[in-house]
Amino acid sequence: MSGALPAVQDYSQLAHDLLGRAKQRGATEADVMVMDGRNLSVQVRLSAVDRLTKAREKRLGLRVFFGKRSASTSTSDFSHSSLDQLVADTCSLAQAVVEDPVSGLPAKEALGQDRPDLDLYDATEIGTDEHITLAKRAEAAALGADPRVSNSEGADFNSSDGHVLLANSHGFVGDYRSSSFSMSVSPVATDPSTGGMQRDSWYAIQRAYARLDSPESVGSEAARRTLRRLGARKVSTCKAPVIFDQEMAGSLLGNLCGALSGYALYKGTSFLTGQMGHKIAPESVTVYDDGRMPRGFGSRPFDGEGLPTRKTPVIERGVLKSYLLDTYSGKKLGLASTGNASRSVGESPSAGPTNFYLVPGAVPPADIIRSVTRGLYVTELIGFGINMVTGDYSRGAAGFWIENGELAYPVEEITIAGNLKRMFLDIDMVGSDLEFRGRIASPTIKIGEMTIAGN
Amino acid sequence: MPTQPNTELAHFGLTEQEVRHALGVVKVRDVDYADLYFESCLSESVSMEEGLVKRAVKSVSQGAGVRATAGEKTGFAYSDELTKRDLEIAANTARYIAQSPQGERPVPVTHRAKPTRDLYPAETPISEVATAERVDLLNLIDAEARRYDPRIKNVMASFNTEYKIVMVATTDGRMVGDVQPLSRLQVTCIAEENGNCQIGTFGGGGRMAFSYYHEQERYKHYAREAARQAILNLSAVDAPAGVMPVVLGGGWPGILLHEAIGHGLEADFNRRKTSAFSHLLGKQVASDACTIVDDGTLPFRRGSLNMDDEGTPTSRTVLIEKGILRGYITDTLNARLMGIPLTGNGRRESFQSIPLPRMTNTFMLAGESDPQDIIRSVKNGLYAVSFGGGQVDITNGKFVFSASEAYLIENGQITKPVKGATLIGSGPDVLTKVSMVGHDLKLDEGIGTCGKDGQSVPVGVGLPTIRIDEITVGGTNG
Numbered sequence: 001m002s003g004a005l006p007a008v009q010d011y012s013q014l015a016h017d018l019l020g021r022a023k024q025r026g027a028t029e030a031d032v033m034v035m036d037g038r039n040l041s042v043q044v045r046l047s048a049v050d051r052l053t054k055a056r057e058k059r060l061g062l063r064v065f066f067g068k069r070s071a072s073t074s075t076s077d078f079s080h081s082s083l084d085q086l087v088a089d090t091c092s093l094a095q096a097v098v099e100d101p102v103s104g105l106p107a108k109e110a111l112g113q114d115r116p117d118l119d120l121y122d123a124t125e126i127g128t129d130e131h132i133t134l135a136k137r138a139e140a141a142a143l144g145a146d147p148r149v150s151n152s153e154g155a156d157f158n159s160s161d162g163h164v165l166l167a168n169s170h171g172f173v174g175d176y177r178s179s180s181f182s183m184s185v186s187p188v189a190t191d192p193s194t195g196g197m198q199r200d201s202w203y204a205i206q207r208a209y210a211r212l213d214s215p216e217s218v219g220s221e222a223a224r225r226t227l228r229r230l231g232a233r234k235v236s237t238c239k240a241p242v243i244f245d246q247e248m249a250g251s252l253l254g255n256l257c258g259a260l261s262g263y264a265l266y267k268g269t270s271f272l273t274g275q276m277g278h279k280i281a282p283e284s285v286t287v288y289d290d291g292r293m294p295r296g297f298g299s300r301p302f303d304g305e306g307l308p309t310r311k312t313p314v315i316e317r318g319v320l321k322s323y324l325l326d327t328y329s330g331k332k333l334g335l336a337s338t339g340n341a342s343r344s345v346g347e348s349p350s351a352g353p354t355n356f357y358l359v360p361g362a363v364p365p366a367d368i369i370r371s372v373t374r375g376l377y378v379t380e381l382i383g384f385g386i387n388m389v390t391g392d393y394s395r396g397a398a399g400f401w402i403e404n405g406e407l408a409y410p411v412e413e414i415t416i417a418g419n420l421k422r423m424f425l426d427i428d429m430v431g432s433d434l435e436f437r438g439r440i441a442s443p444t445i446k447i448g449e450m451t452i453a454g455n
Numbered sequence: 456m457p458t459q460p461n462t463e464l465a466h467f468g469l470t471e472q473e474v475r476h477a478l479g480v481v482k483v484r485d486v487d488y489a490d491l492y493f494e495s496c497l498s499e500s501v502s503m504e505e506g507l508v509k510r511a512v513k514s515v516s517q518g519a520g521v522r523a524t525a526g527e528k529t530g531f532a533y534s535d536e537l538t539k540r541d542l543e544i545a546a547n548t549a550r551y552i553a554q555s556p557q558g559e560r561p562v563p564v565t566h567r568a569k570p571t572r573d574l575y576p577a578e579t580p581i582s583e584v585a586t587a588e589r590v591d592l593l594n595l596i597d598a599e600a601r602r603y604d605p606r607i608k609n610v611m612a613s614f615n616t617e618y619k620i621v622m623v624a625t626t627d628g629r630m631v632g633d634v635q636p637l638s639r640l641q642v643t644c645i646a647e648e649n650g651n652c653q654i655g656t657f658g659g660g661g662r663m664a665f666s667y668y669h670e671q672e673r674y675k676h677y678a679r680e681a682a683r684q685a686i687l688n689l690s691a692v693d694a695p696a697g698v699m700p701v702v703l704g705g706g707w708p709g710i711l712l713h714e715a716i717g718h719g720l721e722a723d724f725n726r727r728k729t730s731a732f733s734h735l736l737g738k739q740v741a742s743d744a745c746t747i748v749d750d751g752t753l754p755f756r757r758g759s760l761n762m763d764d765e766g767t768p769t770s771r772t773v774l775i776e777k778g779i780l781r782g783y784i785t786d787t788l789n790a791r792l793m794g795i796p797l798t799g800n801g802r803r804e805s806f807q808s809i810p811l812p813r814m815t816n817t818f819m820l821a822g823e824s825d826p827q828d829i830i831r832s833v834k835n836g837l838y839a840v841s842f843g844g845g846q847v848d849i850t851n852g853k854f855v856f857s858a859s860e861a862y863l864i865e866n867g868q869i870t871k872p873v874k875g876a877t878l879i880g881s882g883p884d885v886l887t888k889v890s891m892v893g894h895d896l897k898l899d900e901g902i903g904t905c906g907k908d909g910q911s912v913p914v915g916v917g918l919p920t921i922r923i924d925e926i927t928v929g930g931t932n933g
Contacts, residue, residue, distance in 0.1 A: 097586075
C-alpha cells in the first residue's frame with residue numbers, strides 16, 4: 001500500500017485506560033474492541049481509471065456491565081475528551097436498560113490463552129499504479145475474450161489491511177493483523193441477433209497477494225460466465241432436480257448458518273429449532289466450522305469475546321451436532337459457547353460462522369450434471385424470499401436447463417421454491433469441488449426436487 | 456421556530472480558510488469538479504425481546520470525504536480525522552486521478568447557504584429524546600402485541616435513530632449544510648400453534664419527531680399489524696407457481712417500481728449503457744395508466760432530503776409519464792457527462808462512500824379505478840399486500856420482489872392467505888401489463904433501505920392498488 005497513509009497502530013494502552021475509566025465509574029465488567037484499517041481500491045472501466053479510493057479508518061467500541069445491565073457504544077474520535085464522554089455515555093446508557101440475568105463476560109478461565117499464527121497477514125505493499133495496471137489487465141482479458149463482450153461495468157483491484165484488538169476487565173488482551181487482496185471483473189455481453197444484454201462477474205480474493213489468481217484468468221472466467229448467459233429464456237413451470245453451483249450452494253450454506261445462530265434459536269426464529277441430534281440431511285452431508293484454518297477469511301485466534309476459536313463439527317453424516325454459539329446465546333440455550341462470537345466494533349456480540357464449509361464428496365460436478373435427465377443448474381439467485389422461521393424458500397434464479405445430462409440452454413426469469421428443511425434432507429449428491437473464496441464455501445450440490453416457476 | 460441546529464464548519468472544528476485550502480489542493484488543472492463532504496452522525500438503538508429492553512447501543516462517527524472528478528474519472532479519499540493535514544492527504548489522493556501538478560491556490564467560497572426549505576422541522580431533535588422514553592415505547596409495544604392473541608409467543612422490537620449533520624463545499628464555490636434526522640420503529644412477532652411457528656413484521660418511521668410514534672397510537676398499530684400477520688400466516692396455504700394476474704395493494708408494494716424501473720433509470724447505468732433501459736428514453740415502457748415519479752421533497756418522509764449529498768436541492772422528477780419513459784435520476788457527475796438535468800439524486804451512505812445517483816421516494820400516481828373493482832376483475836390470481844425485499848439485474852432487467860402477505864383471488868374474491876413467494880418479471884416489460892390503476896395512492900410506512908454498490912440509503916416507495924395482467928409467481932404449488 002502506498003505511503004501516504006500511516007500504518008495501523010497498537011492500541012493496547014488505550015484499551016487499558018478505558019477499562020480503568022469504566023471501572024472508576026462503577027462498571028463491574030467491561031470490554032473494549034479497537035479496529036484500525038487501511039484500504040486502497042481502484043476501479044477501471046473500458047481501460048480507463050473510473051474511480052480511485054483510498055482510506056484509513058479506525059473505530060473503538062466499549063461495552064460495560066453494571067451487574068446484569070449492559071450497553072455498547074462506539075466512536076471514530078479517539079481524542080481524550082471524546083473518549084471520556086464515551087465512557088460516561090456508555091455507563092449511563094447501561095443504567096437505562098433492564099437487568100438481563102444471563103448477561104456478562106465469559107468466565108475468566110475460558111478466555112483464549114494461545115495465540116496461533118493463522119497466516120492472516122501479508123505485508124506486501126501494492127502501489128496505486130500497480131492497482132490500476134492489475135485492474136486494467138483483468139478487464140482487458142474479459143473485453144478481449146470475444147467480440148460479443150461489448151461493454152463493461154468495470155474491473156477493480158483492492159488491497160486492505162487491518163488490526164483488531166480486544167481487551168476486557170478479566171485481563172484478556174489479544175490482537176491480530178489481517179490483510180486482503182481482491183479483484184473482480186463485470187463484463188457486459190450483447191447478443192448480436194437480439195441486442196439483448198447480459199452481465200456477470202468473477203472475482204478472486206486472498207489474504208496473501210502471491211496466492212491471487214492472475215488478472216487474466218479472472219477476466220476470462222468473467223467473460224465466460226457472461227457469454228454463456230446470452231440467449232437465456234424462460235422454462236415452463238415444473239418440478240425438477242436442481243443443481244446449485246459452488247457459489248449458489250455456498251448461499252444455501254449461508255442460510256444454514258443463519259438458522260444455526262444461537263440468537264435465532266433461542267428467539268424461536270430458526271427453522272432448525274429443536275433439531276439438535278436429529279438427522280437434518282443425508283449421510284453424505286458433513287459440515288464443519290473451523291476458526292483456525294490457515295489464511296481463512298473467517299479465521300481468527302480468538303472470537304469476539306476473547307474465547308479461543310476451534311474446529312467444530314456442525315453436521316456429521318447428516319446429524320446436527322452443534323449450533324453456532326457465543327456466551328450469551330449459549331446460556332440462553334443451556335449450552336457452552338462454541339467460540340463463534342462474531343462482533344462488529346460497538347455492538348454486543350452475536351453468533352456467526354468462522355470458516356463454514358460442506359466437506360466435499362467424491363463426484364466431480366460434471367458427473368452431477370450428467371446424472372440429471374431434465375432439470376436446472378443454478379448459477380445465480382436474486383432476492384430475499386427466505387422465511388427463516390419456517391424455512392420457506394422462493395428466489396429468482398438464472399442458470400441452465402439440463403437435458404439428458406447436458407447443459408442445453410441458458411434460462412432466466414424463473415424462480416425456484418421449496419423449504420430449506422426439506423431441501424437439506426433432499427441433497428442427493430455432493431460434489432468434489434470445494435474451493436474457498438470467502439468464509440462460507442461449498443462444493444456443487446444436487447437437490448432432488450424443487451418447484452420451478454416460469455411460463 | 457425550532458432551534459436552528461449548528462450546520463457551521465465550527466461543528467467540525469474547521470475554519471473556512473482550511474476548507475478553501477483543501478479545495479485548492481484538489482482543484483488542479485484537469486479537475487472538472489471537486490467537493491468536500493463533512494459528516495457527523497450519532498446513531499442510537501434500543502431493542503427489546505422476551506419482554507425486556509435489554510440492549511442499548513450508541514455510536515458516533517465523524518469524518519470527511521474528498522472527491523475530484525476529471526472527465527469520467529473519480530478520485531476519492533476519506534478520513535475520520537479532520538485536521539488540515541488529513542484533509543490535505545485526502546485531497547492529494549483525490550486529485551491523483553487527474554495526474555496534473557499540484558495546485559496551491561485556495562478556492563474561494565462565494566455562496567454560503569442554508570437549505571432554502573425545512574422538510575423535517577422538529578420542536579425537539581430526535582437525538583435529544585431520553586433513553587428512558589425510547590425504552591418506554593418498546594415496553595408498550597410488547598404488551599400490545601401479546602394482547603392481540605395468546606398465540607403470540609415472542610415479540611421483538613427495536614427503535615433506531617440517526618442524527619446526521621452534513622456540510623458540502625464545492626469547487627464551484629458553494630458551501631451548504633443540512634441536519635438530517637431519521638428514525639424507525641420495527642416490530643416482529645412470532646406466533647405458534649401446535650408446533651407451527653410463523654413470523655410477522657411491521658414498522659414505520661421517517662424524519663419526524665419522536666411524538667409521531669405516539670400520535671394516533673401508531674406504535675399500537677405497528678404492534679397489532681405485526682401480530683396480525685404472524686397469526687394470519689398460521690393458516691397460510693402453499694403459494695401458487697406460474698404466470699398469473701396479480702393485484703398489488705397500495706403502499707409498500709411500490710417496491711415493484713423501485714426494482715422494476717427505478718434502478719434501471721439511475722443515470723450511471725444509462726451513461727455506461729449497461730441498463731436494460733439505456734435506449735428507451737421517449738419510448739413506451741408502461742401502459743398509459745402509469746405515471747411514475749421520484750420525489751425527494753415530501754415533508755418528513757424517510758426518502759426525503761432538503762438537499763442531496765452533493766448539496767443540490769432534491770426535486771420531483773417524472774420518470775414515466777402515461778407510459779412513456781421521460782427521464783433519468785442524476786447526480787452531478789452523470790448529469791454533466793450526459794448533458795441532462797441535475798435532479799438532486801446524488802446520495803451517499805456516509806463520508807466513507809462516493810455519491811451515486813439514487814432514488815428518494817418513488818411512486819406511481821393515482822388512477823381512476825376502484826380498488827374493489829380491480830380485485831373483482833381477476834378470475835384467478837394473487838392479491839399481494841405486503842413485501843419483504845427485492846433485487847434487480849440492471850443489465851437484463853430481471854427483477855424480483857418477495858411477498859410476505861398475500862392471498863389467492865378465486866372468482867373475483869379474496870380467499871385463502873398463502874405463504875410467502877417471490878414474484879419475478881422483466882423491468883421494461885412488466886408495467887406494460889398494468890391494466891388498472893386504483894384511485895387509492897398510498898405511500899409506505901417508512902421502513903425502506905436501498906442497497907447499491909455496497910452503500911445503503913433510506914428510501915420510500917408508494918403505489919395505488921394496481922392490476923398486473925401477468926407476472927410469474929414463484930410458489931411451490933405448480
